[in-house]
């Protein structure tokens with residue numbers, strides 16, 4: 001009987017894609033993937049180190065398995081991804097129940113490590129600095145209509161708060177042809193939408209022998225027959241510029257959404273973060289983008305409580321959020337992530353203040369999102385029907401081109417279709433409406 005594996009993913013979309021690859025490789029080796037940890041003989045956590053909170057959750061999850069592991073020493077527990085890379089063997093001391101560790105560039109070793117962990121005590125692979133360009137076996141995908149496609153790995157930016165370059169290594173772009181071939185094979189399998197993934201997609205192509213830029217790649221993917229939608233993330237504001245905005249304006253399959261992490265509205269804090277732009281640089285880009293791509297949906301990331309963030313710095317961030325009026329924002333409390341540079345600066349903003357600033361910005365964004373969504377009432381939005389709404393069995397859900405969730409009465413017959421929905425009401429997070437046209441066919445009145 002095949003062994004069952006439960007694989008839980010923490011963190012970003014790159015981790016989600018890595019987990020798909022790990023699941024594909026394990027299925028090729030005869031393992032079965034299960035959603036139920038209680039019936040699994042192997043439990044793997046694909047982890048995130050971006051914030052202390054993410055690491056604490058993984059630690060808690062592993063410790064919960066302690067008594068089970070004592071009763072069942074055959075159970076195999078693995079910590080994969082950024083935490084394994086960041087802590088290395090130390091994790092075996094902190095979490096004695098863990099049997100195997102593999103860093104983000106060692107994910108291709110997971111089947112082998114798992115096989116070895118049965119006979120040896122503990123196994124670890126965190127040695128690779130770069131991910132080999134090989135294709136994962138199995139090509140497992142957790143979605144049905146929408147798929148992630150890695151276009152590059154790692155990051156060269158060294159924002160002072162960020163652990164990513166330290167655990168995922170330096171930037172390496174995949175060849176354009178490999179990416180295009182992967183997207184074509186996804187379209188052949190019935191996928192409609194791809195999200196191109198990289199820590200900074202705007203520097204895609206650096207180091208490739210044929211000079212290729214991210215707009216070139218978008219154009220190549222846009223030309224693939226059968227593709228309906230192209231999304232991408234993440235863009236670094238210092239590198240997002242007119243050629244990207246032009247591609248977004250001209251390429252009909254590229255969605256009208258840009259995730260552009262601002263992080264702070266204070267130039268002093270942006271400088272300490274090593275972000276290499278000022279707020280006015282950022283605002284100028286947003287204004288140009290809005291001119292070139294009308295109706296663009298904008299989302300962002302904000303960090304509150306960065307060391308030395310004074311009230312006036314926080315107020316600058318608040319004003320920036322009001323001025324830019326994002327569709328959505330992820331707000332995080334700063335936590336030092338050694339060996340990232342900012343961990344050398346005293347973490348001097350008290351936790352209570354971080355919490356209060358965090359809550360204030362979340363409340364502000366809620367108001368802004370609601371106002372922006374209200375502005376869409378009466379409009380018709382193109383939505384890819386992704387699944388059933390979690391709120392009501394009689395409704396389906398999807399996202400607009402600008403990446404706003406939308407629910408509407410419909411049946412599963414529309415799954416995977418691009419439909420037009422007339423918006424008639426909204427909450428801060430979700431538009432509601434009625435399907436007025438299913439692409440290619442009119443609905444019966």
Ligand code: SF4
Nearest residue numbers: 155157158159162164
């Ligand atoms: S761009 Fe900055 S924040 Fe983003 S992954 Fe690279 S170092 Fe981290």
